[in-house]
Amino acid sequence: MIETNETLLDRLKGVEANDAWREFYKNYWSAILRYARKLGLNATQAQDVLQETMVALMRILPGFRYDRRRGKFRNFLLTIVHRRSLAVLRRARRNQNHDSLDSLPPWAGSQSLAEELSVPLDTTEQSEAERRWRESLAEEALAKLRDGETVDPQTYRIFQAYVIENKPAKKVAAEFGVQENAVYQIKNRLLRRLQAEVARMMRDSGAPE
Numbered sequence: 384m385i386e387t388n389e390t391l392l393d394r395l396k397g398v399e400a401n402d403a404w405r406e407f408y409k410n411y412w413s414a415i416l417r418y419a420r421k422l423g424l425n426a427t428q429a430q431d432v433l434q435e436t437m438v439a440l441m442r443i444l445p446g447f448r449y450d451r452r453r454g455k456f457r458n459f460l461l462t463i464v465h466r467r468s469l470a471v472l473r474r475a476r477r478n479q480n481h482d483s484l485d486s487l488p489p490w491a492g493s494q495s496l497a498e499e500l501s502v503p504l505d506t507t508e509q510s511e512a513e514r515r516w517r518e519s520l521a522e523e524a525l526a527k528l529r530d531g532e533t534v535d536p537q538t539y540r541i542f543q544a545y546v547i548e549n550k551p552a553k554k555v556a557a558e559f560g561v562q563e564n565a566v567y568q569i570k571n572r573l574l575r576r577l578q579a580e581v582a583r584m585m586r587d588s589g590a591p592e
Contacts, residue, residue: 395444408437410584413526415464417519422468428475435467461512462504517585524580528573541566542573 395403415436419429440463504512529539537559544555545566556563 395440404437404441407440414516414519414523414584417522418464418515419468419471421515421518422465422472424468424471424475428471431471432464432467435471436464439463439467457513457516458504458509461509461516464516465504465508465512517581520584521577521581524577524584527580528577534573538569538573541569546570546574 395407412433415433416426416429419432420426424432440460443463528534529543541555541559541561544550544558545552550558552563552566555566
């Protein structure tokens with residue numbers, strides 16, 4: 384978000400920021416849900432993570448001062464999403480009367496945003512968080528490609544069969560009645576679009592490409 388979209392960040396901090404928040408929500412709500420699901424939360428719990436993340440951002444961003452020397456906005460966003468996910472998971476385990484919560488850090492259930500942000504993710508945790516975030520954005524980009532109006536449904540089904548389901552190109556060509564070379568062309572064209580969309584979303588969330 385910071386590297387190529389600092390204007391949006393500034394708009395989110397403004398008094399009249401409704402449109403900016405709608406834009407941010409539209410871009411990232413699904414990726415946040417996917418991230419929470421990757422940590423083992425169910426659909427309802429993931430919705431809680433999304434809501435708590437948005438509330439946290441709304442509370443913090445008006446006074447947020449970005450300094451490139453202190454890291455990317457990505458780190459700030461990932462810390463909130465990751466720890467909101469752990470907090471929801473911790474509450475769920477407590478509600479299920481789990482006695483052992485040793486796998487979660489003691490601050491995981493804290494409602495103090497200042498406390499959450501004051502303790503940085505360690506190297507391993509940061510690496511795993513970034514990996515899940517990349518995967519979440521890639522899945523969201525794929526969903527946009529599938530559900531958008533710019534890709535013919537059959538073209539996407541060919542791409543899905545060859546790239547996602549890993550069927551042989553010759554078999555896919557026969558199944559859809561196209562030349563084998565067309566299967567390769569579809570793969571290359573849609574992969575370029577996916578890569579461009581993921582790169583855009585990564586830049587807009589302040590993450591490296």
